Amino acid sequence: MHILTARVGEHNxxxxxxxTLAELMKCSRRxxxxxxxxxxxxxxxxxxxxxxxxxxxxHIINDRVAWSGKxxxxxxxxxxxxxxxxxxxxxxxxxxxxxxxxxxxPSLFRDERQMPxxxxxxxxxxxxxxxxxxxxxATNQDDAEQ
Numbered sequence: 001m002h003i004l005t006a007r008v009g010e011h012n013x014x015x016x017x018x019x020t021l022a023e024l025m026k027c028s029r030r031x032x033x034x035x036x037x038x039x040x041x042x043x044x045x046x047x048x049x050x051x052x053x054x055x056x057x058x059h060i061i062n063d064r065v066a067w068s069g070k071x072x073x074x075x076x077x078x079x080x081x082x083x084x085x086x087x088x089x090x091x092x093x094x095x096x097x098x099x100x101x102x103x104x105x106p107s108l109f110r111d112e113r114q115m116p117x118x119x120x121x122x123x124x125x126x127x128x129x130x131x132x133x134x135x136x137x138a139t140n141q142d143d144a145e146q
Contacts, residue, residue, distance in 0.1 A: 001039055004059050012063045013048075013081035017056045020086040048077070 003024050004014050021036075022029045036059070039045045046060040058065075058081055065077040087093050108114060 001044055004045065004061060007082055007084060008061050009082045011080045011082050013058045013060045013065075013079055014084060015050060015056065015058045015081045016084040017086070017089060019055065019089060020084055023086060023088070024084075 003021065004016075007016075008014050016024075018029045018032050022032045025032060025035075036045070036047060036057075040047050044061075046064055048058040048060060048065060050056040050058060058079075060079070065079050067075055067077045069075065087096055090096060092099075106114070
């Protein structure tokens with residue numbers, strides 16, 4: 001329980017694999033399973049499985065997760081959690097720390113609007129119909145010759 005509560009932060013859950021939890025507790029996975037079973041049975045935590053095999057779980061502390069009503073045949077729960085991953089479980093372990101930075105998504109604050117930027121797309125290949133030209137600022141030919 002101390003391992004989980006020390007890592008929950010401002011969330012109400014910790015997502016961690018049994019293998020990583022065993023490393024943090026310095027014990028076997030079977031010991032982790034028994035300890036988690038006791039915490040669930042005594043209602044200290046709620047356990048929600050992530051994925052199909054049950055080795056990665058969300059350990060919910062101090063609160064039950066809220067479940068939605070069925071929509072499109074799926075019932076789900078949405079909650080925030082601290083996620084703990086171990087480099088031991090990563091397929092690209094040798095490259096960790098040397099990856100190129102991720103592309104950044106622009107973010108908007110409340111009441112802000114997105115402004116177009118960048119080179120834009122090339123002009124259309126189809127000419128404008130007569131009388132339907134875009135209303136863009138232009139210079140007069142006389143002004144351009146001077």
